Amino acid sequence: MVDPSHEGAKRPVSAALAGPYGHPFHPILVTVPIGAWVGSLVFDVASHLVRDPDFLTRGAMWLIALGVVGALAAALVGFLDLFAIPPGTRAFRVGLVHMALNLLVTAAYAGNFLWRHANHGPQGSVGGGMLAWNAVSLVVLGVSGHLGGKLAYRYGVRVADEATQAEGFLPAHSRPGRPNV
Numbered sequence: 001m002v003d004p005s006h007e008g009a010k011r012p013v014s015a016a017l018a019g020p021y022g023h024p025f026h027p028i029l030v031t032v033p034i035g036a037w038v039g040s041l042v043f044d045v046a047s048h049l050v051r052d053p054d055f056l057t058r059g060a061m062w063l064i065a066l067g068v069v070g071a072l073a074a075a076l077v078g079f080l081d082l083f084a085i086p087p088g089t090r091a092f093r094v095g096l097v098h099m100a101l102n103l104l105v106t107a108a109y110a111g112n113f114l115w116r117h118a119n120h121g122p123q124g125s126v127g128g129g130m131l132a133w134n135a136v137s138l139v140v141l142g143v144s145g146h147l148g149g150k151l152a153y154r155y156g157v158r159v160a161d162e163a164t165q166a167e168g169f170l171p172a173h174s175r176p177g178r179p180n181v
Contacts, residue, residue: 058122060126081158
């Protein structure tokens, strides 16, 4: 028997802030730091493959900064989604670990940005320490992303309930007065 108390985790604490039912903002916003930080690692590696790497090292530094800003925005709405999960549940514990890892990664990238920005910005190829810090941070982000996927796809946090999902599988002609999209 399934405990109906988990249904609250499907509804937003604040639709205006966290996204309406069935359309949460958190998964949309996380694409910004993920893309920026993956791009920064690509730029870091590429800085070792070109003759004039300064534009790549500067680009990586600013992609890291963009990722930090995006991560903070994603964290704000993710925190609201966490509030919708009943405390003491497996989903809540996974949510706490997901949040802690994301905050750790964001702090690591903020530190990486400050390190790169010191002494008037980067010059030449990205140093091995900065590149390794970037790569390790991205691995931790991947672990956290796995947990975020578990929250959505296994536990159904902020995912529409099955009755709402079933509407998408009705033949288009069986929904009179409603658009076919």
